Amino acid sequence: MKSLRSLKKVAGEGLAWVQAQPGIREAEVFVASNDQLYARLNYTSGIACNGVEEPKSLSSFGVGLRVALQDGDGVKTGFGSELGRLSLDGVERALDRARQGAVADPEFVSLPKPSQARPVRSRLHDPLLMSLDDEAFVSAGWRVVEGALETFAASEELVMEAGGREKLGRLGIVLGGDVTLLRERIAVASTHFPQVQADESTVLLSGATAMVERSCAKGSGWSAHARWQDFTAQAGVEAARNAIRSMGGQRVTDGEFRVVLGPQPVTDLLHNLVLPSLRSDVVYAMASAFSGKLGKAVAWDKLSIYDHGALPGFVGSKRITCEGLPTGRTDLITRGQLVGLLSNHYESQRLLTDPKAREKLGADPHDYADCLTPRNGFRFMEGGGRHFQVTPQIAATNVFVESAEGGLSRDELLRRVGNGLYIGRIWYTYPINGLARGDFTCTVVGDSYVIKDGRLGPPLRPNTVRINDNIHRVLNGILGVGSAARPTIVWAADQIVHAPEMAVSVLTVRQIAASGYVV
Numbered sequence: 001m002k003s004l005r006s007l008k009k010v011a012g013e014g015l016a017w018v019q020a021q022p023g024i025r026e027a028e029v030f031v032a033s034n035d036q037l038y039a040r041l042n043y044t045s046g047i048a049c050n051g052v053e054e055p056k057s058l059s060s061f062g063v064g065l066r067v068a069l070q071d072g073d074g075v076k077t078g079f080g081s082e083l084g085r086l087s088l089d090g091v092e093r094a095l096d097r098a099r100q101g102a103v104a105d106p107e108f109v110s111l112p113k114p115s116q117a118r119p120v121r122s123r124l125h126d127p128l129l130m131s132l133d134d135e136a137f138v139s140a141g142w143r144v145v146e147g148a149l150e151t152f153a154a155s156e157e158l159v160m161e162a163g164g165r166e167k168l169g170r171l172g173i174v175l176g177g178d179v180t181l182l183r184e185r186i187a188v189a190s191t192h193f194p195q196v197q198a199d200e201s202t203v204l205l206s207g208a209t210a211m212v213e214r215s216c217a218k219g220s221g222w223s224a225h226a227r228w229q230d231f232t233a234q235a236g237v238e239a240a241r242n243a244i245r246s247m248g249g250q251r252v253t254d255g256e257f258r259v260v261l262g263p264q265p266v267t268d269l270l271h272n273l274v275l276p277s278l279r280s281d282v283v284y285a286m287a288s289a290f291s292g293k294l295g296k297a298v299a300w301d302k303l304s305i306y307d308h309g310a311l312p313g314f315v316g317s318k319r320i321t322c323e324g325l326p327t328g329r330t331d332l333i334t335r336g337q338l339v340g341l342l343s344n345h346y347e348s349q350r351l352l353t354d355p356k357a358r359e360k361l362g363a364d365p366h367d368y369a370d371c372l373t374p375r376n377g378f379r380f381m382e383g384g385g386r387h388f389q390v391t392p393q394i395a396a397t398n399v400f401v402e403s404a405e406g407g408l409s410r411d412e413l414l415r416r417v418g419n420g421l422y423i424g425r426i427w428y429t430y431p432i433n434g435l436a437r438g439d440f441t442c443t444v445v446g447d448s449y450v451i452k453d454g455r456l457g458p459p460l461r462p463n464t465v466r467i468n469d470n471i472h473r474v475l476n477g478i479l480g481v482g483s484a485a486r487p488t489i490v491w492a493a494d495q496i497v498h499a500p501e502m503a504v505s506v507l508t509v510r511q512i513a514a515s516g517y518v519v
Contacts, residue, residue: 001033001035001059001061001130001183001185002033002061002086002185003094003112003153003156003185004185004187004198004200005185006034006035006086007031007086007185007186007198008031008187008196008198010029010031010063010086010087010091010187010478011029011030011031011090011091011188011189011196012154012189012196013030013189013192014029014063014065014088014090014091015027015028015030015189015190015286015435016197016272017088017091017092018065018067018091018095019191019254021091023065023069023070023301023326024067024068024070024243025068025070025075025190026065026067026068026110026190026192026465027065027066027067027111027190028065028066028067028111028112028188028191028324029063029064029065029091029188029189029190029311030063030065030066030185030187030188030189030218030322030379030388031061031062031064031066031086031187031188031190031388032060032061032062032064032184032185032186032187032379032385032386032387032388033059033060033181033184033186033298033491034060034182034183034184034185034362034384034385034386034387035056035057035058035156035181035182035385036057036058036059036060036061036180036181036182036183036311036384036507037056037057037137037180037183038053038054038055038056038057038058038178038179038265039052039055039137039138039140039141039174039179039180040052040053040056040116040141040177040178041053041141041145041174041175041177041178041179041180041208041236042054042150042176043148043170043174043175043176044147044173044175045169045170045171045173045174046139046169046170046172046260050403051140051145051150052138052145055137055141056076056135058384060083060084060385060387061083061084061086061388062081062082062084062085062086062090062092062388062389062484063082063085063086063090063094063388064079064080064093064176064379064387064388064389064391065079065080065081065094065098065382066078066079066111066391067079067093067095067098067099067102067221067455068108068110068111069099069207070103071102071104074104074106074196075104075105075108075203076102076103076104076105076275077098077102077103077105077108077193078097078098078099078100078101078102078393079098079101079104080093080094080095080096080097080100080101081094081098081303081389082094083106083388083389084098084175089286089314091376092138094143095331097445102471104412107353107354108346108351108408109346109349109350109353110192110248110323110349110376111190111191111192111345112190112192112193112323112324112345112374113192113193113345113443114192114193114325115192115325115326115373116320117328117466118318118326118327118328118426119310119319119320119326119327120310120312120327120365122312123200123312124200124201124226124310124312124317124318124319125201125202126131126226126227126228126272127198128184128200128227128228129181129183129227129228130200130202132228133179133300135278136228137179137181139375140179140204140402141178141179142235143231143232143233143290144177144206144208144233144235145175145178145232145236145311146233146236147234147235147237147240148175148208148233148236148237148239148240149173149175149212149230149236149240150152151167151211151237151240151241151244152168152173152244153168153397154336155240156369157244157247158244158411158453159211160472161214161215161247161393167393170211170212170214171212171213171215171293172213173210173211173212173213173314174186174210174211174213175209175210175236175239176208176209176210176240177207177209177235177236177239178207179204179205179206179476180203180204180206180207181202181203181204182201182202182203182204182205182207182384182385183201183202183203183385184200184201184202184320184385184386185198185199185200185201185384186197186198186199186200186386187323187325187337188320188324190323190324191292191428192319193512197324198320199318199319199320199384201317201318203224203316204225204226204227204228204231205222205223205224205225206223206224206231206234206236206462206513207219207220207221207222207235208221208236208239208244208337208400208448208514209234210236210239210240210242211243211318212244212247213433215247215399215409216249216461216462217243217244217246217247217248217249217459217462218242218246218445218462219238219239219240219241219242219243219244219245219246219444219446219447220238220239220242220264220424220425220446220447221234221235221236221238221239221240221241221399222234222235222238222264222488222489223235223487224315224353224488224489224496225487226314226315226317226488227313233492235330239457240471241423242446242447242472245444245449245459246330246447246459246461246462247459248458249458249460249461249462249463249464250450250458250459250460250461251460251461251465251511252421252450252464252465252509252511252512253511254509255508255509256508256509256510257420257421257506257509258417258418258420258421258451258479258504258505258506259417259420259421259422259423259503259504259506259507260410260413260414260417260420260422260423260451260501260502260503260504260514261267261345261423261501261502261503262370262422262423262424262425262447262491262501262503263485263486263488263497263499263500263501264424264425264426264447264488265413265423265424265425265426265442266282266401266488266497266499266500266501266502267295267488267490267497267499268426268427268442268473268490269426269429269440269487270401270496270497271428271429271490271493271497272429272430272440273431273435273438273440273471274289274290274305274471274475275342275396275399275411275495276288276291276349277289277290277339277435277436278332278341278342279343279347279349279394280341280342280343280344280347280351280372280394280474281343281347282435283341283351283360283361284347284350284351284360286308286348286436287435287436287437287470288435288437289432289435289436289437289472290338291360291362291436292360292361292362292515293338293361293362294338294339294361294362294363294365294368294371295337295338295362295368296337296338296362297337297341297473298333298336298337298338298467298472298474298499299333299336299475299476299478300336300476300478301336301404302335302336302403302404302405302478302481303336303401303402303403303404303475303478304331304333304334304401304402304403304404305332305399305400305401305402306329306332306333306334306399306400306402307329307330307332307342307375307376307397307398307399308327308328308329308330308333308397308398308400309327309328309375309376309397309398309494310326310327310328310329311322311340311398312487314395314487314496314498315398315487315496316397316398316399316487316495316496317398318339318343318378318397320375321344321374321375321377321378321392322378322379322386323344323345323374323377323390323392325345325374325385326375327376327397328373328375329374329375330342330370330375330376331370333519335404338362339368339371340368340370340371340372340373340425341371341372342372342375342376342394342395342396343372343373343374343375343376343377343394344376344377344378344392345374345377345392345472346377346392347372348372348373348374348392351372352365352372376394376397377392377393378392378393378394378398378494379391379392379393380393380395380494394496395494395495396494397495397496398495398498399486399495399496399497399498400485400498401481401497401498401499401500401502403480403481404502405480406483407481407483407484407485407500408483409482409483409502410478410481410482410484410505411504412480413452413479413480413482413501414454414455414456414501414503415499416464416479416480416503417454417503418451418453419451419452419453419507420449420450420451421449421450421460421507421509422448422449422450422451422456422460423440423444423448423467423494423507424446424447424448425444425445425446425447425448426442426443426444426445426448427442427443427445428441428442428443429441429442430442438469438470438471438472438473439468439469439470439471440455440468440469440470440514441466441467441468441469442443442461442466442467443463443465443467443512444460444463444464444465444466444467444509445462445463446462447465448460448462461517463512464511464512465509465510465511465512466509466510466511466512467507467508467509467510467517468508468509468510469507473506474504477504477505477506478502478503478504478505479503479504479505480503481500481501481502481503482500482501483499483500484501484503485498485499486498486499487498488497493508503516
């Protein structure tokens with residue numbers, strides 16, 4: 001990776017050069033260097049394999065430039081980038097592209113200006129992860145594989161079904177997944193900032209899916225870490241354990257069920273339905289499920305959801321946004337009421353100056369002093385780091401889900417449900433009829449069980465039911481929130497949800513794959 005010093009040097013010198021060019025009213029130079037390391041997991045007991053396949057890395061660095069150009073009586077804004085050049089030459093090329101693509105933007109107010117808040121002083125990244133060598137990284141992949149295989153070998157149930165430990169391979173044991181390390185360095189220099197702002201970020205993730213093919217059984221596991229020393233074989237162990245537990249899975253009929261949602265389904269619903277509706281740009285477009293609801297009830301009266309990007313030791317934490325502004329806490333839903341939105345500087349200013357803001361929000365934004373503070377302007381690339389080739393969009397960091405009554409144990413959540421389903425993993429969650437309606441669909445793909453008399457019963461066969469419901473009904477039908485939250489990430493997500501289990505009064509379930517079985 002490029003050093004932080006070199007990034008800051010290019011950002012500072014680049015800004016000085018850009019501001020000296022004709023027609024420049026405001027400018028922002030963003031410089032980034034990203035590493036993405038992947039160790040693919042691929043173990044199959046019946047086919048020759050390497051266990052850890054295709055360790056690979058992807059590195060990128062470059063310059064992104066936003067400018068406001070004085071154009072007669074108006075202002076044009078433009079953006080340009082240059083890959084692989086950390087120099088004034090790269091800044092010059094980016095400026096040429098920004099000029100060529102500049103357009104009139106009557107809603108532009110200004111580029112970001114310093115806020116009264118200050119970034120946390122403590123280091124939020126792990127220096128060990130920033131300098132981790134290839135051998136240590138690949139060993140992390142092997143730890144996950146070996147953890148899964150040891151779990152399979154220790155299972156008396158599997159040994160009995162195979163007819164002996166030495167014959168376990170005949171059951172068709174499969175393990176797939178990956179270990180992913182993201183390393184990010186950025187520097188931001190802007191017309192309105194007296195100094196160059198800089199940040200470093202590290203995230204270590206692992207995810208695994210295990211199968212026992214002869215028993216049509218599947219399980220998953222994952223982990224997310226801010227520090228190298230916390231990494232374990234958890235993803236592999238959990239995936240194997242869940243696969244073993246899902247042997248002999250049952251079907252259920254169509255109907256409405258009380259459910260307990262595990263951390264992964266809670267995260268998936270938030271990522272695909274709730275958090276997009278809590279973005280200020282979506283509210284501006286009147287496309288949010290919460291349009292016109294600021295200050296009004298939108299969920300169970302004990303539910304609170306907030307985002308906090310400045311917590312030391314948490315996976316999604318970052319000192320500053322990709323606009324150079326400090327991260328921090330943004331309350332979104334408090335005791336069931338909508339109180340704030342995720343935002344970047346541009347969208348905050350656009351809503352604050354919009355004559356239809358009261359209609360779109362449901363209240364005057366000036367009456368909610370903190371509801372549009374821009375703490376979430378990031379240049380994320382769907383799990384691929386903070387990238388110089390895109391402008392700042394809106395994304396969460398660490399999302400927390402809590403209850404005013406305090407967290408409940410799993411046993412208490414199961415008792416509140418009584419008879420129903422425990423949903424441990426869902427897939428392909430997406431809104432139907434538009435995000436604003438709140439209707440959604442998803443498939444239950446594993447780690448799920450029937451709940452009988454307040455206890456976990458037999459496993460639910462994977463990929464045999466689909467959930468079709470409405471997120472408003474889910475949020476208002478919460479029966480309780482668990483006490484044990486865990487950092488959870490889903491496909492293509494940039495934020496980390498510290499997700500608890502959650503009991504819900506009703507979900508509509510429909511059978512799929514009525515004939516045959518699909519893993």
